[in-house]
Amino acid sequence: MITRTDPSCQTQNTVIRLDEVKSWQQLLSGSTLTLAELLQKLDISAADFANSIDGDPDTAALDFSIRAPAPFIERMVKGDINDPLLRQVLPLVKEHDITPGYTTDPLQEADFNSIPGLIHKYRSRALFIVTKACAIHCRYCFRRHFPYEDNQPSREMWSQALDYLEQHPDINEVIYSGGDPLASSNAQLNWLSQRIAKIPHIKTLRIHTRLPVVLPERIDSALLELLQQWPGKKVIVIHSNHANEIDDSVKDAIDKLKLTGATILNQTVLLKGINDSSSALVELSERLFDVGVLPYYLHLLDNVTGAAHFAIDDTEAKTIMAEVVARLPGYLVPRLVREEANKKSKTLILPRL
Ligand SMILES: *Cc1c(COP(=O)(O)O)cnc(C)c1O
Numbered sequence: 001m002i003t004r005t006d007p008s009c010q011t012q013n014t015v016i017r018l019d020e021v022k023s024w025q026q027l028l029s030g031s032t033l034t035l036a037e038l039l040q041k042l043d044i045s046a047a048d049f050a051n052s053i054d055g056d057p058d059t060a061a062l063d064f065s066i067r068a069p070a071p072f073i074e075r076m077v078k079g080d081i082n083d084p085l086l087r088q089v090l091p092l093v094k095e096h097d098i099t100p101g102y103t104t105d106p107l108q109e110a111d112f113n114s115i116p117g118l119i120h121k122y123r124s125r126a127l128f129i130v131t132k133a134c135a136i137h138c139r140y141c142f143r144r145h146f147p148y149e150d151n152q153p154s155r156e157m158w159s160q161a162l163d164y165l166e167q168h169p170d171i172n173e174v175i176y177s178g179g180d181p182l183a184s185s186n187a188q189l190n191w192l193s194q195r196i197a198k199i200p201h202i203k204t205l206r207i208h209t210r211l212p213v214v215l216p217e218r219i220d221s222a223l224l225e226l227l228q229q230w231p232g233k234k235v236i237v238i239h240s241n242h243a244n245e246i247d248d249s250v251k252d253a254i255d256k257l258k259l260t261g262a263t264i265l266n267q268t269v270l271l272k273g274i275n276d277s278s279s280a281l282v283e284l285s286e287r288l289f290d291v292g293v294l295p296y297y298l299h300l301l302d303n304v305t306g307a308a309h310f311a312i313d314d315t316e317a318k319t320i321m322a323e324v325v326a327r328l329p330g331y332l333v334p335r336l337v338r339e340e341a342n343k344k345s346k347t348l349i350l351p352r353l
Pocket residue numbers: 119121122125126127175339345346
């Protein structure tokens with residue numbers, strides 16, 4: 001099922017294809033684009049977009065740039081302004097709306113951020129901000145206003161966070177987060193992982209990343225080697241919101257990750273206009289299962305300024321989920337959760353215990 005060309009196959013086409021192949025680093029650094037460039041790649045005219053009800057935001061006023069790697073853009077349907085992948089990265093006029101109850105730090109993470117680069121909010125798990133960078137800028141992201149500049153990760157800063165881990169034996173799992181931790185170099189990840197591996201009470205390494213989905217080329221041999229060498233358990237939580245995101249290149253990346261012995265789960269954000277129907281969610285769970293991934297969380301949107309147009313209210317979310325529960329085996333039903341600022345775990349909405 002893998003569509004990639006085999007490098008040993010020396011047809012003329014293959015040679016041309018190999019010449020064109022960009023490294024993941026090139027694809028990553030080339031993923032920022034202007035609104036005009038994004039629309040042009042999808043054969044959508046700027047005028048059509050401007051005339052649509054959502055169209056023509058003042059891009060100069062955007063505090064969150066447009067970012068999407070080419071392999072992800074290639075999975076969008078050309079000419080479709082409502083494409084569910086496009087909608088995740090397309091800035092709309094509505095982003096400038098001021099909505100009561102929406103703030104720039106809805107989870108008050110700043111309060112749990114006393115050690116720069118580390119968020120220790122849940123007892124047994126500590127979250128490491130490995131890098132502030134992401135390969136994709138998801139317009140609904142709760143971290144879109146996060147003060148990353150104050151948390152610019154460096155080895156010096158990590159040393160403090162490592163000391164904190166050593167002094168807290170109740171932490172048994174480290175979660176690499178960000179930004180997207182896999183937007184970091186393998187050298188940085190190696191440095192960090194080798195140090196964490198020396199702390200005896202850390203049993204599990206978890207990586208929260210969108211890169212296996214949006215830029216599967218990132219799963220290179222050095223990263224796989226790093227995962228192989230981690231002495232404990234490892235969990236990779238990918239982030240996919242729609243079945244169309246998962247093609248054979250994603251399957252290929254997941255297959256490689258699974259060979260390292262990692263458990264692979266998926267989290268999704270419930271988003272209006274993208275996946276707010278039982279059929280979209282059922283299709284996503286089934287597609288994930290096709291590639292060997294189990295659904296983990298379905299998050300209700302965090303109330304972050306600029307994202308209110310993606311919100312689905314609790315009643316509607318429960319109605320959609322009731323249908324999902326009726327249609328899928330239990331192991332393909334994600335847990336519908338909300339994250340609340342001062343809670344010691346995510347709040348489970350459905351299925352109820
Ligand atoms: C979601 C989250 C975790 C992980 O929670 P799990 O329920 O174990 O997936 C850890 N720390 C923070 C700050 C989180 O938001």
